[in-house]
Each structure stands twice: as C-alpha cells, then as structure tokens.
Amino acid sequence: MNIEQMRSVLDSLPDPVFNLSTSGKYVALFGGQDVRYYHDGTSLVGQNLYDVLKPEKADYFVRKINEALTSGEMMVEEYELSDKDILGLPDEGPEDPIWFEGRIQALDFKVDDESVVLWVASNISERYQLEKKLRYWGDTDQLTELYNRRRLEQDLAAHLASFNRYDISTSVLMLDLDNLKSVNDIEGHHKGDEIIVALADILRKQMREADAAYRYGGDEFVIVLPNTEIKQAISFAERLNSQFATHAESLTIGDIAVTVSIGVTAISADDDSHETTLRRADKLLYDAKNKGKNKVTGF
Ligand SMILES: Nc1nc2c(ncn2[C@@H]2O[C@H](COP(=O)(O)OP(=O)(O)OP(=O)(O)O)[C@@H](O)[C@H]2O)c(=O)[nH]1
The missing domain is CATH 3.30.70.270 (Reverse transcriptase/Diguanylate cyclase domain)
Incomplete structure (x- = not known):
C-alpha cells in the first residue's frame, strides 16, 4: 500500500482519530466518517484545546494526554462533552451531552518538539444512556x-x-x-x-x-x-x-x-x-x- 492509499484508509475510519500534543494542540485528525455521530472536525487542526474548550475541560484533556505519555500504556477514559464545555456557547445549551470513550496512546515521535498521543474518540452516548436506564430500573x-x-x-x-x-x-x-x-x-x-x-x-x-x-x-x-x-x-x-x-x-x-x-x-x-x-x-x-x-x- 502506498502513502496515498494509507491516507485514504485513515480518512475513512468511522471514529475520529486525533493527534494531540502535550500542550493540547490538535496536530492532526483522521477519520470521523460516521456522520451519524460526528461533525467534521478538520477545522480543529492547528488550534489548541484551550482555543476551543472551556479551561476546566481543556485541563482535563491535557491531564489525560500527559498521563498517557507518562504511563506509555493505552488508557481508556469515558467523558462527556456538551455545549457548556465549548467556548462561546451558553452554559445551558439545547443539546444533551455526548458521551465518549477515548482510547489514548502515547506515540513514539515528536511534532514541533512536543510529545504527541493518539486519541480515538468513540461516541458511546446510546450505550451510556441505556446503561443509565438499566442502573435506574435495577434500583x-x-x-x-x-x-x-x-x-x-x-x-x-x-x-x-x-x-x-x-x-x-x-x-x-x-x-x-x-x-x-x-x-x-x-x-x-x-x-x-x-x-x-x-x-x-x-x-x-x-x-x-x-x-x-x-x-x-x-x-x-x-x-x-x-x-x-x-x-x-x-x-x-x-x-x-x-x-x-x-x-x-x-x-x-x-x-x-x-x-x-x-x-x-x-x-x-x-x-x-x-x-x-x-x-x-x-x-x-x-x-x-x-x-x-x-x-x-x-x-
Ligand atoms: N393494589 C395493590 N395491592 C397490593 C400491591 N402489593 C400488595 N398488595 C396487597 O396488599 C395487601 C397486603 O397484605 P396485608 O398487609 O396482609 O393486607 P392488609 O389489609 O394491609 O392487612 P394489615 O396489614 O394487617 O392491615 C394484599 O392484599 C396484597 O394483595 C400492589 O402493588 N397494589
């Protein structure tokens, strides 16, 4: 497979795959083709988490990026994102939070002198809501x-x-x-x-x-x-x-x-x-x- 074909495979991945740097920069984005769950995120590339998210949420991502870099192990994290996490949107946004499972893995190279991780974000809102209902009715x-x-x-x-x-x-x-x-x-x-x-x-x-x-x-x-x-x-x-x-x-x-x-x-x-x-x-x-x-x- 040549580089072009490889790029096409990466872009066709259903879940978005981010490369994020230790300071929170969106270095690259591949995939995210499943339009049932994801908006186009290509405009994020080049920006920093702190340009897009409220500081507490950006802090959370940067903390996890650094934990993954320190441990070297793949980390699995569940988190929510909603309008209240996005800069410039009101705290009481109309949409329910979206739940994600992030799989985060340190990469063994640097970009612009910064360590980077691979962050695969999977939308698990349906599973999360179902689990919540099951927990509720179980009790x-x-x-x-x-x-x-x-x-x-x-x-x-x-x-x-x-x-x-x-x-x-x-x-x-x-x-x-x-x-x-x-x-x-x-x-x-x-x-x-x-x-x-x-x-x-x-x-x-x-x-x-x-x-x-x-x-x-x-x-x-x-x-x-x-x-x-x-x-x-x-x-x-x-x-x-x-x-x-x-x-x-x-x-x-x-x-x-x-x-x-x-x-x-x-x-x-x-x-x-x-x-x-x-x-x-x-x-x-x-x-x-x-x-x-x-x-x-x-x-
Ligand atoms: N409508 C209704 N009745 C119920 C339900 N669960 C239990 N019961 C009834 O509640 C009654 C409970 O029995 P008991 O406590 O012996 O009846 P009781 O007339 O309250 O008797 P005491 O407690 O001695 O005053 C039974 O007749 C059950 O059929 C329910 O979900 N709905």
Whole structure:
C-alpha cells in the first residue's frame, strides 16, 4: 500500500482519530466518517484545546494526554462533552451531552518538539444512556419510583459498615399500610395502587435529602435516616403517620380506614448484619399492628 492509499484508509475510519500534543494542540485528525455521530472536525487542526474548550475541560484533556505519555500504556477514559464545555456557547445549551470513550496512546515521535498521543474518540452516548436506564430500573420500584429492596440491602449494609467504623447513628423505619386488602377487595386493585403511590409521595415530601425511602414489598416500605437518633426517628414516624391519615381520608371511600403502622429502630452495635436490623424493625411493625394498627412503635 502506498502513502496515498494509507491516507485514504485513515480518512475513512468511522471514529475520529486525533493527534494531540502535550500542550493540547490538535496536530492532526483522521477519520470521523460516521456522520451519524460526528461533525467534521478538520477545522480543529492547528488550534489548541484551550482555543476551543472551556479551561476546566481543556485541563482535563491535557491531564489525560500527559498521563498517557507518562504511563506509555493505552488508557481508556469515558467523558462527556456538551455545549457548556465549548467556548462561546451558553452554559445551558439545547443539546444533551455526548458521551465518549477515548482510547489514548502515547506515540513514539515528536511534532514541533512536543510529545504527541493518539486519541480515538468513540461516541458511546446510546450505550451510556441505556446503561443509565438499566442502573435506574435495577434500583427502582416501577409503581412508586422509590428505591427497591435490592437497593435497600445494598445501602443498609453500607450504613452498618459506617456505623461500625464511625459510630454514626442510622435509624430505620418499617412501614406497612393498614387494611389495603379491603381497599383492593371493595374498590379494586387500581385504588389500592393509588394509595401505595400516595404514601410514596408523602414519604418523598417529608424526607430530608440524606434520607432514602424504599418499597420493601407489596404494601411495605422502609425509610433509612442517616445521622438520626431513635428519638428523632420516632417523632418523624409520628409525623408521617398523621400526615398520611389526613391525606388518606380523601383517598378512601366508605368506612375503610387506610392508615399506616410503623416500626422504628436504629442500627445497633449488636447487629451482625443489616438483616438483623430489618428483622427488628419488622418485629416492631408487627407489634404496632397488634396494638390496633395506625401506630408507631419504636425501640
Ligand atoms: N393494589 C395493590 N395491592 C397490593 C400491591 N402489593 C400488595 N398488595 C396487597 O396488599 C395487601 C397486603 O397484605 P396485608 O398487609 O396482609 O393486607 P392488609 O389489609 O394491609 O392487612 P394489615 O396489614 O394487617 O392491615 C394484599 O392484599 C396484597 O394483595 C400492589 O402493588 N397494589
């Protein structure tokens, strides 16, 4: 293959292949022919990253170029680029960020006395968005869009570990709707769903930012309150209980009392796993039910 043919091969590459120098200069560009994903970038050649990008983004690229030159290994980096990264465009640009996978490799020659790398930029936005959706639904309950049980187990295990290490109190509330079965039987499943969603909305409204709510099972929920002593957690549970009672009146028809029973506990030094904490919260919830429902029991 002669030089011309080689050049034609390089120009036909679907992903853009940049040569970037240690100071951030666009030394050369090949490929980028897949017009579904890339604009023509030939005007970049000869410019510097700092002529085109906001300083923080340009700093990021120059840092990665230098890391690749120091290590000599191929580096793989995921990064986003959006209007807010481009000089001269407003921070709130109309377009969503584009996600790239950059493969960066030091080259063994210099251009104008500067070391250079090869930077292959592949648009991975579709894969990234799909992964983001999968991560979201992997952790989220479909009906309420609260976190699911899987996420609870993971978070509670982390809270237990930080309790053991830093002695930070974390309280746990287990909630169960009272008499939901009667609502389903009399008013239909759809009405039952509406009540589950209403409780989830109340939890979202009442929680602080650091708190998290989870749908544990059918009509059972868990709330985790980091940095919260049991006394404060019980007051919070009582507030939830009365908020829900007021709200539920408008949701139910006839004489079914849809209320909520709550068991409140805190992670303790005796808990050998997060399951022990959950079992204790469940037992307290059961006590609240036995005492006539619509109650908070804490320990
Ligand atoms: N509509 C609806 N109902 C659900 C859902 N998940 C569970 N349930 C119902 O919730 C009820 C839960 O059972 P229980 O807790 O024993 O019923 P309950 O009437 O609330 O009884 P108490 O808790 O003792 O007051 C069952 O009837 C389930 O069918 C759901 O996603 N939607």
